[in-house]
Amino acid sequence: MEDVLRSCCAGLDIHQKVIVACIIRSAEGKKRPEKFFGSFDTTTRGLFDLSDWLTSYEVTHISMESTGVYWKCVWRILQNHFELQLANPRHIKNIPGKKTDMKDAEWIARLTRLGVVPTSFVPPEPIQELRDLTRYRKHLVEDLNREKNRGHMVIQNAGIKLTSVIKDIYGKSGRALLYALVKNRPITETLILECVYTTLRRKVPQLLESLEKQLVEVEETINDYLVPYEEYVERLEEIPGINRRTAAVVLAEVGIDMSVFLSSGHLASWAGASPGNNQSAGKTRSKRVGKGNSYLKKVLAQGALAVSQGKPTRIQAFFFRVRRNAGHKKSVVATVHLLLRIIYRMFSDQSRYDELGESYLKNRKNTLIYNC
Template sequence: MKIVFPTCCGVDVHKTFVVATIITTPADSLQPHYQKKRFSTFNSDLNRFADWLLEHNCLDVCMESTGKYWIPVFNILDRRGIQAVIANPKWVKAVKGNKDDAKDSKWIGDLFRLGLVKSSFIPELDIRILRELTRYRYKLTSMKSSEKNRFQNAFTVCNVALDSVVSDMFGVSATAITDYLASDESFSPDHCVSLLKRSLKKKADLVLESIEGFSIAPEQKERIKIIREHHNFIESLITKVDACVNTMVEKYDSQIDLLCTIPGIERNSAITIISEIGVNMGQFTSSKRLCCWAGLAPGSNESAGKKKSVRISRAGVYLKPILVQVAHAAVKDKNNPYYALKYERIAKRRGKKRAIIAIARMILTAIYSMFSTGELWNPADLYKIDMPEHLKEQQLAKAIKQATRFLEKQGLSVT
């Protein structure tokens, strides 16, 4: 096989140490020369590792993406001008029963030397920082939802069925009633009715019926107050994260506005998408490669002439959910029915779940094209891409043939 990197290094990364193997292949020989060394993951030792690489004129390094442990190593090498390739563990996994740290680093280096390792997508530093913030916001939002569920369950176990009457347990009227029930005061139906606002006043009898016969112990009241305080605290944290994110994305306002022209995408969704894929599409060779990286492409799994499961991969843990959410909003957009029509056609043949994944992939393909060309979202252009001229002619001929056959069955002659 052709040697792509005559001088390279394979690194096996762990939490407290790394094992590196420099592989040098002389020009007049195919027999490589190996040099192994072990370093700790403290910054001083990682800088010594970079000095060792530069001393041997090794500017290409490959390591597997082991949790978060590869990031400190990558940061040091990137600052020192050394090209670091982060490989998916499934592409560099060694055979079980004949592996250790030194052998793993040698195996990674051998594969990389022959060009058999695919590089993972690593965005620039500011996008990586933005990604950390948006992912943290996602976690905080999940925690907020969990606290809402705990708050509602706390009243359910106390025989308060208020959630069956009101649409939102955190609305103005519902909040006033729950705060009143969780207080130490005695219950007064008249006071409870006075807390209702607007349309909920019409349901006063139903609200009292859902509360009647409740029993909340002092300890349960204290737990409800703690849950409420924690929920409010998480909301304040989300507000702080949003302020930090908005400061960071000021330089991406033009790209955000560009994404917001796509049906279903609003500002928060656009920021999340940019934090995951960046704005430079040159790092992806094509839209198909981007969709595969995002986990929106079917797999290829065939052996002995038999096709096995080709379901989408588990990639895109944060990107795929937001694209599916955008797809659901896009197919409900009445002002731009392009994706709604596509969804209906695919859902009839393949089902709703596959159809929504297909719409998410179409949206990601459109994002790739828009970031590459700078053009606004235009359904007319998408129709041209989806239906080339020769396919339009075939579809028209087929439609005419079917119409002619139908008229002849009705006893009419077609000239």
């Protein structure tokens, strides 16, 4: 006999153009529950029709897969009327051989009815907007670096060795020389003959300038969004390795409410900074960390590297201790794990960071030995 937790719930199988829904409702006097299926467009009108259809059956709980970005519009329309759950597709995968849209929706609804859907973290809307901005900033930085690298490649292929003389060819002096080359100014006869007249070369400086201007605008918008969270930003900046930009990403990815995570270990696992647990027949097969939240893990990894090169702190001592025993890569992941535990505790207790000093780990070990 199944342990039913919800008497009327639904599962949604979301695609780009269509949503297939399945409602499972307990039928009075019957052993088997009733099932209802529906298909709806992903347009705004279709989403409101879906909401009305679910309301007509008195649905209370709804689960859906985090399929790309398609779930976001559905979530926004339904969030004020139902108890929603977002699940990782890997965690609610259907039984092989039963792969249809209706079967998938029914499977999600059955898991929801039993209360066994592992819920993914969905931050409140202000944090979601901040998250979109910080992720957009990351992509702009990557685009800027990509265009710079393309410019380097074109110049090297043309035999122009500016990079051998100028450290940053996109600095003030470097750009002046690039403009001179683009405009065919007679610097030397050889240089003019070797110039490339492609559209790419003529657009590199303008493209970089445009991207940098766009980046500045996004930075200003992010700062506006951070105004209500200035207290949290200041507290995060007290942690070694975390600056304002890193703090913005942390807030955008995890928010300020730590009650959505069961523990600091759960937060670290969600971020992809916890070792895996793959054991069989008493043997540990792998401890490889999961994928997790790449935006959060990458920015904290940069913070961990900054800690290793900064002034002596407790976190730096931890980094070097792990590196001596396990190597550089594992020390970075372990330090990210430590930073997440510190952030979890600070936000949960509404406390501030307390620097315990580089000798903290050593003193703690000696104290434990003495007490034993």
